Amino acid sequence: MIDALPEKGVPGDQVLAELRELRGADLPTHGGQLFAYVYDPARPGLDALAVAAHALSYQVNGLDPTAFPSLLAMENALVAAAARLLGGGAETVGSVTSGGTESLILAVKAARDAHPEIEQPRLVVPSTAHAAFAKAAHYLRVELDVVPVKGLAADPEAMAAAISRDTVLVAASAPSYAHGVIDPIPELAAAAAGQGVRFHVDACFGGWILPYLRRLGADLPPFDLSVPGVTSISVDLHKYAYAPKGVAVLLHATEELRRPQYFAYADWPGYTMVNPVISSTRSGGPIAAAFATLRNIGDAGYLDLAARTREAVTILAAAVTATDGVRLYAPASTSVVCLASDGADLFVLADELAARGWHTQPQMAYADFPATLHLTVTAAVRETAEAFGPDLEAAVAAAKARGPVPVPELPPLTPEMITPELIAGLAEGLGLGGGDFSRMAMVNTVLNASPPAVREALLAGFLSHLQRPVIQ
Numbered sequence: 001m002i003d004a005l006p007e008k009g010v011p012g013d014q015v016l017a018e019l020r021e022l023r024g025a026d027l028p029t030h031g032g033q034l035f036a037y038v039y040d041p042a043r044p045g046l047d048a049l050a051v052a053a054h055a056l057s058y059q060v061n062g063l064d065p066t067a068f069p070s071l072l073a074m075e076n077a078l079v080a081a082a083a084r085l086l087g088g089g090a091e092t093v094g095s096v097t098s099g100g101t102e103s104l105i106l107a108v109k110a111a112r113d114a115h116p117e118i119e120q121p122r123l124v125v126p127s128t129a130h131a132a133f134a135k136a137a138h139y140l141r142v143e144l145d146v147v148p149v150k151g152l153a154a155d156p157e158a159m160a161a162a163i164s165r166d167t168v169l170v171a172a173s174a175p176s177y178a179h180g181v182i183d184p185i186p187e188l189a190a191a192a193a194g195q196g197v198r199f200h201v202d203a204c205f206g207g208w209i210l211p212y213l214r215r216l217g218a219d220l221p222p223f224d225l226s227v228p229g230v231t232s233i234s235v236d237l238h239k240y241a242y243a244p245k246g247v248a249v250l251l252h253a254t255e256e257l258r259r260p261q262y263f264a265y266a267d268w269p270g271y272t273m274v275n276p277v278i279s280s281t282r283s284g285g286p287i288a289a290a291f292a293t294l295r296n297i298g299d300a301g302y303l304d305l306a307a308r309t310r311e312a313v314t315i316l317a318a319a320v321t322a323t324d325g326v327r328l329y330a331p332a333s334t335s336v337v338c339l340a341s342d343g344a345d346l347f348v349l350a351d352e353l354a355a356r357g358w359h360t361q362p363q364m365a366y367a368d369f370p371a372t373l374h375l376t377v378t379a380a381v382r383e384t385a386e387a388f389g390p391d392l393e394a395a396v397a398a399a400k401a402r403g404p405v406p407v408p409e410l411p412p413l414t415p416e417m418i419t420p421e422l423i424a425g426l427a428e429g430l431g432l433g434g435g436d437f438s439r440m441a442m443v444n445t446v447l448n449a450s451p452p453a454v455r456e457a458l459l460a461g462f463l464s465h466l467q468r469p470v471i472q
């Protein structure tokens with residue numbers, strides 16, 4: 001147990017040594033073998049530059065850009081760069097947010113608050129839309145209309161039919177996180193515009209790589225602000241712009257569209273608060289690190305990183321296709337490789353891949369979607385891609401030999417039954433008590449067999465079980 005408030009302060013060297021030891025338990029953020037959570041361009045010197053830029057600006061507070069014009073200048077530069085990349089025009093404005101979730105919450109908030117006359121505002125999304133839309137709807141008390149997809153992409157007719165008088169926003173993905181599929185943005189945006197409704201493109205994941213993939217010759221449909229009817233678009237800089245975490249951009253087609261996003265408050269005795277985003281006090285560190293990252297990599301650099309990512313995707317996809325027991329679930333046309341089972345148990349396979357150093361992301365079966373493994377591919381994977389095929393082959397053979405894990409005898413659970421005691425018992429029974437998360441097949445199999453509401457309760461309960469301090 002580590003004491004964050006020791007009686008006497010601990011020397012910096014020692015604290016850093018402790019920190020390094022803690023970090024030793026983490027998955028590797030570099031090295032092209034972790035296919036989720038991290039985005040690694042494998043560019044020598046970039047990490048050191050970002051750290052130095054962060055160090056220059058981390059004390060600066062984004063609460064008041066008039067006090068710290070350096071942040072205003074960097075934010076405007078980041079927004080301008082995103083606008084140029086994503087089809088913005090002279091009217092385009094935007095905000096720097098802390099990430100995709102915040103961008104989406106703000107896009108929904110702006111749309112909701114543009115219509116104070118609508119009592120119960122509604123948001124229309126395809127079933128493949130990122131879970132952050134559900135979070136936004138939940139936080140903002142907006143009703144979520146989830147429309148089933150056709151194949152793996154949003155169905156424009158069904159989406160149009162779901163728009164009602166109370167719809168304040170229609171949204172879709174470019175591309176979807178789960179499968180890397182770009183929704184038919186022009187058709188969807190036209191349908192929304194036809195009914196006078198805002199349309200948001202969630203390009204949080206791929207917004208910084210799709211334009212470059214297209215320049216490299218990939219045949220990708222239009223998706224950005226240049227498409228008529230698109231009123232806002234979000235792109236995470238901490239994904240394919242390879243900036244350190246905590247930075248994203250939300251663009252609006254006009255300042256008028258952005259206006260209801262702002263929150264200002266003067267009805268108290270303190271300073272008049274005016275916030276474009278959710279946080280009030282904000283560190284300048286991530287913004288400066290993102291600014292330095294973009295300027296250092298530059299347009300030509302991003303084109304090169306996209307080319308390497310594209311090669312890696314091609315190599316990984318070919319490995320999946322060549323391996324008996326798994327199959328490509330979605331066309332690998334962006335930066336995602338998504339594979340489904342063709343005989344091998346995917347959750348056992350994920351453990352077998354992890355044992356060989358490859359960390360994939362299991363996605364549970366949902367509605368008509370089977371369970372899949374998701375691989376977010378970044379430029380660093382180009383270095384390791386060729387080694388993936390043989391390990392996949394071996395991991396699939398091992399998974400076939402082991403067979404699916406037997407599902408433990410559990411009574412049919414309902415969310416109400418999931419108490420802290422039940423979670424503690426499950427954590428013990430599933431071998432998670434010791435904090436070893438390397439063999440997750442059993443856990444994933446239990447989750448996969450449970451309906452979404454039970455999954456949610458189990459996961460929230462389990463995280464809450466982990467997130468308990470040892471108070472002395």
Ligand SMILES: *Cc1c(COP(=O)(O)O)cnc(C)c1O
Nearest residue numbers: 099100101102130132177204205
């Ligand atoms: C990552 C992602 C988000 C959420 O972004 P965070 O930065 O994790 O908050 C939203 N939409 C898509 C498509 C994403 O990939």
